[in-house]
Amino acid sequence: MIEKLRWGILGTGSIAGKFARGVTHSRTGTLYAVGSRTQEAAERFGEQWSISHRYGSYEALLQDKDVQAIYIATPHPFHARWAIQAAEAGKHVLCEKPLALNHAEAMAIVEAAQRNNVFLMEAYMYRCHPQIDTLLSLIRDGAIGEVKLIQASFSFQTSPNPESRLMNNALGGGGILDVGGYPVSMARLIAGVANGKPFEDPLSVVATGVVGETGIDEYTTASLAFPGGILAQLTTGVRLRTENVVRVMGSKGSLLLPDPWTPPDAQNTKIILYQYGKEQPEEIEVECTEYLYGLEADTVANSLEQREAAAMSWRDSLGNMRTLDLWRQAIGVVYEAEKPEGKTLTVSGRPLAVRPGSKMKYGTLPGVEKQVARLVMGVDNQTEWPHASVMFDDYFERGGNCFDTAFIYGGGRCETVLGQWIKNRGVREQVVILGKGAHTPFCTPEWLTKQLLISLERLQTDYLDIYMLHRDNPEIPVSEFITVLNEHKQAGRIRAFGASNWSLARVEEANRWAAEHGLSGFVAVSNNFSLARMVDPVWAGCIAASDSQSRAWLEERQMALMPWSSQARGFFTGRARPDDHSDPELVRCWYSEDNFQRLERVNQMAREKQVLPISIALAYVLSQPFPTFPLIGPRALEETRTSFEALEIELTPDEVRWLNLERDHL
Known part of the structure; x- marks a missing residue:
């Protein structure tokens, strides 16, 4: 047995x-x-x-x-x-x-x-019932033609007891999370199959709803738009009883699931097919001799080797959760557990700590007493606590300790959330903060001071480990910038400083003036640097240091480079193809014949080393003959994980030159 x-x-x-x-x-x-x-x-x-x-x-x-x-x-x-x-x-x-x-x-x-x-x-047991396979087969076979509209509801009426789980904000109450995931997951499943995919994420989510006194959604409806012109109308709630069925309307007919969510145990179910031109609907009987939750348990056991089940894959669950977030956001439901106040532990319920076996590598910067992680977390997209705290925790647990942010990012929200995280976790002396300010058109010594003081307040700290001018203003003499930066350093507000998007000639001029006057100069530069050549600046005023002359300058002076867009905005992730112009920004900034030649070589080396192409591209930046601390800008934990794989790839000088088309062959 x-x-x-x-x-x-x-x-x-x-x-x-x-x-x-x-x-x-x-x-x-x-x-x-x-x-x-x-x-x-x-x-x-x-x-x-x-x-x-x-x-x-x-x-x-x-x-x-x-x-x-x-x-x-x-x-x-x-x-x-x-x-x-x-x-x-x-x-x-x-x-x-x-x-x-x-x-x-x-x-x-x-x-x-x-x-x-x-x-x-994720335990959406309805996905394991045979009626779902039958439904999807009917759609694939064209029984109702092209899918146009999906209607799905799951709602019930509970007592208004504010202490009950369903009515309690602190316990994640409300309809969207309790049962709203059913119609959302069904709509995404049907839209995906209709488009030849396992599932489909919506292009937009628009919703209205009633939020009660306890701060939970009592009942609400959402309209979703999917690729291919497919629409969905969804209803959920805990204070309203609805029909709780699924209807799929197509160009040639429609389908009805009378009992989509909790079909009875060990009983046959039915799907009703209406086809235009036929007077009577067809009842399609679905045989089932198993128990609903037993089918779910069997699905788990039969899928252990794959580590996920086709019935509800990891990516499917992540897409479903993102859609539920958008639904809640549309009607203004925020849970107490999603607020930063008092949150000192990670989502695992444990204090923050570096995991055993961390692969992180570290370097040093003049004036910065702490070791600095070779991969720097870009804090330019994390504006809400739930997302930011999970991203920052994971980076820290992997051994990361350096965070790059700026006065302008997220209108100040990025600095604020980072500061709250550092305070909550109690890790100020364990992390390195790289802050930036004085972005055009406020690139003056006066605005530098104003913005630095505001940044310190947002970050809830009295000093920054590294401070960088976000842009240059050639109309301001380097002496004025160097003077005010030294004043802040002497006052203890910054430990060291550098320049972002400054020409290396201006950096050299500034450091020469500083040396002549017995003052500190720039210890690092943060210009663009990646294996892919930046064809057109990502933003106005951006400067790259990927050319041979800049690389020679950095190597000769051993100046630290903290490059942004070190992975060329995803050019090496498989998104870039000569015949794919769906991302106009990727095309404008990175598409060129020489970059596609580099991409081809990256793909070849990745196959040989059995790693991801993006890891090879990042390893190239880490393997330069001068100190580099690449900035990475992950939006998801998967992107952080794959970035960290670059730390374990050792490239020889010959391999580095070959990747950059400097040698025809190794």
């Missing part, structure tokens, strides 16, 4: 009971252990479902070496913590929907599963 998958259930609420019943009727699983916040609750649940191993804490459940898979059944705000800790304990994870409170937390869960090589699936 094949050994059955040993399940541990984390949480003992009503949904845990439904899953326990399903496992007892599954083909592949057995109920082995349960963990609750109290021993009494664990005993009651264990007695009810004949579970032998009963633990009075979630931690004790995860420590049981014989438990192979964990079902997370806690309220939404606790999914991330326990899913991550389960993955770190080496357990396969089935996490009740929604996967997390928001997209940022979901990213952290997916990364934990990837890092620990365990299975992970």
